[in-house]
Amino acid sequence: MEGAVIVINLSIIIPHYNSVDSLIKLLNSIPDQEDVQVIVIDDKSDKFTEDYTYLRDSKAYEHVAFLDNASCVKGAGVCRNIGLMNAQGNWLLFADADDFFIGGFYDYVAKFFDTHNDIVFFPPTSRDNLTGETSDRHLRYKKLVQNYIENPDDEALLDLRYKFYVPWSKLFRRSFVKDNGIFFDETIASNDLMFSTKTGHYMKLFSVSDEIIYSVTKDVGTLTKNTSEKVFDARVAVHIDYCKFLHDNAPEWYIKKQSLRSGGLILKAINYEFGVIKAISTYKLFSKHQIPVFRMRDLNLRTLKKLIHYKSEHNKQKKYLT
The missing domain is CATH 3.90.550.10 (Spore Coat Polysaccharide Biosynthesis Protein SpsA; Chain A)
Incomplete structure (x- = not known):
């Protein structure tokens, strides 16, 4: 009409x-x-x-x-x-x-x-x-x-x-x-x-x-195409905001049950070859905001395998990094 x-x-x-x-x-x-x-x-x-x-x-x-x-x-x-x-x-x-x-x-x-x-x-x-x-x-x-x-x-x-x-x-x-x-x-x-x-x-x-x-x-390179230090720092900052939001809003029992630890980002700082100093400074930043990084039970064979996998993927796809 x-x-x-x-x-x-x-x-x-x-x-x-x-x-x-x-x-x-x-x-x-x-x-x-x-x-x-x-x-x-x-x-x-x-x-x-x-x-x-x-x-x-x-x-x-x-x-x-x-x-x-x-x-x-x-x-x-x-x-x-x-x-x-x-x-x-x-x-x-x-x-x-x-x-x-x-x-x-x-x-x-x-x-x-x-x-x-x-x-x-x-x-x-x-x-x-x-x-x-x-x-x-x-x-x-x-x-x-x-x-x-x-x-x-x-x-x-x-x-x-x-x-x-x-x-x-x-x-x-x-x-x-x-x-x-x-x-x-x-x-x-x-x-x-x-x-x-x-x-x-x-x-x-x-x-x-x-x-x-x-x-x-x-696509080829999807896993690692954005691994500049600037991108990494942005991911860390947003992760901190995310953890704070859950701490303020989610039930305590749920937070305790979740893997809000930030060890994965510490590992990526090393995998992406930003250096040990970057990994340490990131660790200190998480500690400053009272965000857990590792539990002792996280430091196991599975974590080691994950680190090796990340490193392998990173090395295979270096030429696609931007």
Whole structure:
């Protein structure tokens, strides 16, 4: 009917940086329909700029809002916040430009449009772009969803709240995010950890689905592509914020049961060859904030194997570091 108001049910927010081919694949996995708003925010890309300009001007993607990060700060967190400020949909999905949605995902999320949920959790999947096979990047989040479906006790619920560290594979009510004033950290790394933690903490009504809507991808170098000291320091700072938030808000019994220790970051400081002095200064920083680093029972063969594995992966993929 002429003059009818179009209701935007869903806004999909996508930060982009130097990945035009994968962005096209992601956009092609999203239906072009009036009730879906697609927002791409470019994070000061400096490669494939002609291809990106062609994409923006293509009639095939006229339904996509292409925005730019014009701020003086760079990072996916800034871009996602720009997306949040421009989103009009009743519901939100987040995607990374090198991932894609599973066919038929819209029908799965649309089932929840008339509910009063704050968040709906979905189990993701993942794919190794080198082999085309299923990878392991999704497993921890798939397990969180499966555990809650199979045994929805207090611990499984708290795991959903505080351990689903990423924003993708979750459907958010936009008014819930807005009313609670939750934004992404505008840091060079781990911008999504506190967003995910705070939304998980403040949600009241939620659902958990067993339908897969999203695939995260794994490229050569994914494990170690961001291992500069600046990135490492950002991860440490956000980890401290995360531990403090849980200490202030999560039940004491849950905190005691969790592995909030920070020994993994100490090991990474060594693996990434920042030196022993960096590892010691990081240890002192955690101690200053009263964040445990190691338990004696953590210093075992399993920890040693993990250290060797990290080192092996790092050495194999050094040429892909940025």
